[in-house]
Every structure is written in structure tokens, then in C-alpha cells.
Amino acid sequence: MKVLTPIQSYTETAAAGNSLRAGDLAAALGLRRMAQNRYRGPCVLCGHQTLEIRDGDRTVLVTCWHGCDRQAILAELRRRELLPDREQPFDREAWRREQERRREAEGFRRVGELLAEAALQELPPTDPARRDLTELQQRLRLDPVAEMAWWKQHKPELAAAMLEAWRKHERRLRRRTAQWVQKLEEEGSCG
Numbered sequence: 001m002k003v004l005t006p007i008q009s010y011t012e013t014a015a016a017g018n019s020l021r022a023g024d025l026a027a028a029l030g031l032r033r034m035a036q037n038r039y040r041g042p043c044v045l046c047g048h049q050t051l052e053i054r055d056g057d058r059t060v061l062v063t064c065w066h067g068c069d070r071q072a073i074l075a076e077l078r079r080r081e082l083l084p085d086r087e088q089p090f091d092r093e094a095w096r097r098e099q100e101r102r103r104e105a106e107g108f109r110r111v112g113e114l115l116a117e118a119a120l121q122e123l124p125p126t127d128p129a130r131r132d133l134t135e136l137q138q139r140l141r142l143d144p145v146a147e148m149a150w151w152k153q154h155k156p157e158l159a160a161a162m163l164e165a166w167r168k169h170e171r172r173l174r175r176r177t178a179q180w181v182q183k184l185e186e187e188g189s190c191g
Contacts (some may be wrong), residue, residue, distance in 0.1 A: 020083070022055045023143070028082050029053075036141065043068055044076045058095055102145060107166030108159070109144035113137055115162070 022037050031041030031053060043051040043064045050066040051073070060083075062073050077083040116133045123130050139147050151159040 020060055022053045022060050025060050025077070025082055026053050033142075043073070044080075045069075045072055057099075104163060104166075105144040105148045107170065108148040108151070108162055109140045111162045111166045111169075112140045112147070116140075 022039060023033075026033070026039035026041070029041060029044070029051075031039040031051065034040045034052075038052065038054040040049065040052050042049055043066060045068045046064065046066050048064075048066040050064050050068075052063045052065060054061050062070060062077070064070070064073055074083060078085060116137050120130060120133050123133075136147075148159065151162075
């Protein structure tokens with residue numbers, strides 16, 4: 001069996017202050033993207049095109065649909081230094097930061113797609129800027145975290161405005177949900 005060399009080992013990823021994502025592991029294994037944060041390719045044990053990797057709540061989820069033992073797959077990935085050793089304690093604070101970063105990137109993606117869609121509706125069909133906007137939409141869908149990081153570095157004012165728009169939208173949704181729940185509770189206590 002050919003041993004794949006990781007593009008970036010888990011220890012290098014952790015040292016850079018990032019947690020491992022399915023895309024990182026998939027790139028190291030040469031897997032192809034099937035959907036957002038879902039990748040498929042050859043299993044590290046049996047070699048069949050049945051290994052699936054996706055992001056879970058706290059970690060990367062690994063499944064071989066050919067039936068290979070999950071623990072054996074994880075052991076092989078640890079041997080290749082693509083996953084941390086089991087002895088490493090779970091860092092809840094790092095996990096929270098990563099979840100917040102992903103949630104922020106998802107909001108950035110939504111606002112960016114809405115802005116791009118509104119601009120596309122205003123532009124004439126022959127305008128060359130349409131191509132840039134559709135490429136932006138694709139980049140936002142493929143990797144919102146990386147795209148948000150680029151915008152924060154190169155266009156910080158615009159990125160900050162987009163994130164603030166998303167936060168205001170989130171606050172509005174929370175208020176409406178609280179009002180709706182309160183109304184339901186009042187109706188339930190009266191009936």
C-alpha cells in the first residue's frame with residue numbers, strides 16, 4: 001500500500017492555532033469533494049473508493065462504506081500523523097473558538113451571496129463583472145472560512161460591514177423567536 005504524505009500534519013495544524021477540518025484531512029489523503037465538507041476516496045485500509053470524511057460537531061467523522069473498522073482507520077490516520085494521538089486532551093475552548101469562526105464564516109457567506117446575487121440582478125448580461133461575482137459566489141460556497149479570512153486581510157472595512165449585517169440579522173431572528181415562544185406560552189396557559 002502506498003503511504004500518502006500529509007500536506008500538513010495535525011501537529012503543524014494545531015501549532016498554527018487551527019483545528020483539523022475534513023477538508024484538511026481530505027487534501028492530505030487526496031480525496032475528492034462530494035458536497036460541502038464531505039469528501040470521498042480510497043480507504044486507507046482496503047483501498048476501495050468507499051472512505052468518506054466529513055466535519056462533525058467536535059471532530060472529523062470517518063466512515064468506510066466497504067465495512068472497515070473505524071478504529072483501525074483512525075489508528076492508521078494517527079500512524080500517518082494526520083490525526084492527534086488519543087492521549088491529547090480535548091480543548092473545549094479551542095473547539096468553541098473554531099465553532100464561532102465557522103458560524104461567523106457561514107454568516108459571511110450568506111451575506112456575501114446575497115450581495116453578489118443583488119449585484120448580478122442589476123448588471124446587464126454582457127457586463128464582465130458578472131463573471132467575478134459568480135466566481136465569488138463559488139468561492140464562498142466552497143470554503144467560506146478561507147474566503148472570509150482573505151476579505152478580512154485585504155478588505156477589512158467591507159468584511160467588518162458584512163459581518164455586522166449578519167450579526168444584526170441574527171439578533172433580529174433571536175428576538176422574533178423569543179417573541180414567538182412567549183406568544184405560544186401565553187396561548188398555552190390561557191387555553
